[in-house]
Amino acid sequence: MKKLINLPEQVVEDMLEGMVAAYPEYIRLVPELNIVVRKDAPMKGQVGLVSGGGSGHEPTHGGFVGKGMLTAACAGDVFTSPTPDQILAAIKEVDGGAGVLLVVKNYTGDIMNFEMAAELAEAEGIETASVVVNDDVAVEDSLYTQGRRGIAGTVFVHKIAGAKAQAGGTLDEVKEVAEKVIANVRSMGMALTPCIVPAAGKPTFTLAEDEIEIGMGIHGEPGTHREKIRTADEITEHLTKKVLEDLPFAEGDEVAVMINGLGATPLMELFVINKKVAKMLGERKISVVRTYVGEYMTSLEMAGASVTLLKLDQELKELLAAPADTPGFKQF
Amino acid sequence: MKKLINLPEQVVEDMLEGMVAAYPEYIRLVPELNIVVRKDAPMKGQVGLVSGGGSGHEPTHGGFVGKGMLTAACAGDVFTSPTPDQILAAIKEVDGGAGVLLVVKNYTGDIMNFEMAAELAEAEGIETASVVVNDDVAVEDSLYTQGRRGIAGTVFVHKIAGAKAQAGGTLDEVKEVAEKVIANVRSMGMALTPCIVPAAGKPTFTLAEDEIEIGMGIHGEPGTHREKIRTADEITEHLTKKVLEDLPFAEGDEVAVMINGLGATPLMELFVINKKVAKMLGERKISVVRTYVGEYMTSLEMAGASVTLLKLDQELKELLAAPADTPGFKQF
Amino acid sequence: MGLTVSELTDMIQAVGKVIEDNKAFLTELDSAIGDADHGINMAKGFHAVKEKLPTLADADAGTVLKTVGMTLVSTVGGASGPLYGTAFLRAGMKIGNKEELLAVDLDLGLVAALEGIKQRGRAEPGDKTIVDALQPAVMALKESLNAGKTATEALGAAVTAAEDGVEYTKGIIARKGRASYLGERSLGHQDPGATSTYLMLRTMQEFLARRT
Amino acid sequence: MGLTVSELTDMIQAVGKVIEDNKAFLTELDSAIGDADHGINMAKGFHAVKEKLPTLADADAGTVLKTVGMTLVSTVGGASGPLYGTAFLRAGMKIGNKEELLAVDLDLGLVAALEGIKQRGRAEPGDKTIVDALQPAVMALKESLNAGKTATEALGAAVTAAEDGVEYTKGIIARKGRASYLGERSLGHQDPGATSTYLMLRTMQEFLARRT
Ligand SMILES: Nc1ncnc2c1ncn2[C@@H]1O[C@H](COP(=O)(O)OP(=O)(O)O)[C@@H](O)[C@H]1O
Ligand SMILES: Nc1ncnc2c1ncn2[C@@H]1O[C@H](COP(=O)(O)OP(=O)(O)O)[C@@H](O)[C@H]1O
Ligand SMILES: [Mg+2]
């Protein structure tokens, strides 16, 4: 393990301190609790938006705290959900009287910790609502299982629900639009290399020099299967088809595209992928309203990428287009 | 070599097409010539800003084309300077009658190709001026050598000269402020891993599992020396001290900070570095006006980081604070 | 059995030590079908418990258990934090302000713990989770006690059942937790949470056995 | 020597082929002290030259050389593109619209090429660049011609001098180009550009030798 860190046990604290040191005009840190809060929170009468999860996905989540996106983010240990007391503290920090929406990714740990936090908040008289993001089409969707994971599509939930809250939407309205995003967003990823959790010191899986992992999660979890590496076009075609067929996306649809790097993938390669995605969408007469290429939902230093498509209606288009000003996501 | 690409010979074209497909509202591509041009160029009466260099440094250079930064960027092959005819074509694309400033990084190839392009432009009656960025303190500065390399500090030149051009500065004024940035900016980097030029298929150097390379360039060039990995704080201290001593930066100075990832370094680690840099500056009573943490000047999939400091006066502060709206650098 | 609060505290410390000793092992198990942190998470939680327990010298059994639960909830994170946290919380709530625990309390406490975990995690037997170790253990304990066995003996039966449960998880596909994302690829691997449950029960049993 | 334009063209193609054959070798040299692309750059340029030359069947020697120069300038990039491009351009300008080249043209052309490279790159002998192969070669050629040797013989002397020049670059610290960033670490490695110059001269000499 070769990393630019100090003690593994201290890496989350070090990171958060470095983050607030970089962006004091956007965010502040609640000491001890590892919560990143929007500088001017709570905003009176505005719905608060709290998300969080394990660390190691930067700029998710702390990087998206700011105007038009999250009001607070709870950082758990690397790849470990934050705890209920942390989340409760974040809820209290952002509660401006209009209630707080919790944006949770569909992992057992996250679900349970946020649920406990919501129960505690309720006991203290703060109104909360929750949405659960589950955009990863690599995982089979079934009532009898945990269901799908939340991955890069979560960023669109943050953006759009954040815009709605910023525009003065009620808790119900913000929750509703978040759920609309969740219903219309699909993603799938692949990895060239695994990643190493600092405290573990070694990767959770290994890949040969000519192997890639398809459909892996953003926590170093192995994926659906392993195969020989192919060209970027072939790999992209495979991922994009899975994503397209799932909703399904159809001719005439308007979409937003996110080509997300997992941590160690150069932008160059993400653009190569986007070329192919744009071509495939063009062929299917699906029109691209906006494209985001970059690292949004990473998995430490994993090399690989995911493709996300979000089907837009007029409301989603407008909210996606709204300005956002956060350290990790800026849009005029 | 494990990369998300198609043919190595085609990777730059693929990338550029994927880039303009992603950002049609910002940029257009001049086909065949691998030039990324601001959508609304040429801007009548506004100084054009042309930069470029080898590819593999994304978002540099094409990602910084847009309002308040570059007017055009010429993409050479991976780590290879663009050619004079490419650069000349870019100059013509952006010439709005007020002249064109060429921002060149101090590499023999870049210098000569831009110089030839400037001669050709002059022959065609277009006024140009050039500045050469050489911020890398890892390289000894000497009149008898090539001098220092241009690395991440170049992004500050793009930002500030771009703001000056956007504000209507004359060619002389834009050049002058670019030179002021160059005189006041210093950087130094280190690598955890090398990178692989797609066409070469193998790294230019190798590092043991516990070794790092100090002061390497952004083209896979070996650095000043190699050492055993240490903590992020120790490594950061070494780099930052070198940078601080060089200008030198002194008590009371106001600075902008850039913690730049080289391609494969997670944001988490860059924030860990920033924590230490902020601490060191605080101890020296140097005040940080703005901090940029992220991937700005990369070296394909190299893992590592560089630290850049720019000493600011009132003019630089204002121009740095001016809005910029480009795919890779946005600031309200 | 007549377990004093101070002995209960020692028993919990023994459990914590076993978790600490098995940190790498549990993490290794989690790396096969999860995200390689179960041992790390649990060890962190029990480290906090270890620091906390000395402040509870004068507390009753329920308070000790609830405090352990709260500590786990607020330090572990992930899936195991709320699950084991809820287990201790519920056991503590059930047992209440007793100064000495009897066999029946062991039964009550473990039943409450199991119910808490099932409620929090919505897992059923066969989902490849903690439940696959804990539910058979709780049943075996109850049966043994009903058959007139001592607490130590009954806990011995529970440990055996939990061990079988861990073994059983190797042959099933995960339907809850991170391992469920793997589908069939989760086959052949034992569940980390079921394993930590087994380790905890075994430690409790050994503690009781040492003392008798 | 009496080299026709068609022979000149063949000679340039032979040079291109040698560059292509040594693409990996030159890149390898550049990876030690540069950025691992010298062979790739040069091969790309001469590939373009190869496509271009057939369109110049009726051109004079100067035009052929200038076109080769322009082609290199606009396809190679990096440091070697403008340098070798300028070299061919200047040689072409010096030689002008001749239909047949004599020994004196070889001398004039190489001198102009060297001057072009030195002017463009501002390198002097001892900087560990192309100049360290080309300048001694040009001097050896001139001396041989002055001593009454044939063009082929004189070029033979130039090749030997260039080879010595390449050897010499191993012992010096780079002061121009990417290798200069390495400081003392550039010691012990031969310069890629000096090496490609040597290869080109050797190919020219072999071409002349084959034909006589
Ligand atoms: N819904 C659930 N009910 C019961 N146990 C569960 C559930 N989900 C996960 N687990 C248990 O949690 C264990 C993993 O815990 P841990 O690795 O600490 O958390 P995480 O999965 O968040 O990283 C699994 O091995 C499984 O036994
Ligand atoms: N200023 C210079 N003058 C002469 N030759 C130079 C100069 N700078 C570099 N070179 C030559 O160029 C060679 C490297 O060429 P190449 O690798 O193609 O370009 P780059 O360095 O841009 O990658 C060096 O080995 C050296 O011989
Ligand atoms: Mg976890």
Ligand SMILES: [Mg+2]
């Ligand atoms: Mg090069």
Ligand SMILES: [Mg+2]
């Ligand atoms: Mg886990």
Ligand SMILES: [Mg+2]
């Ligand atoms: Mg080179």
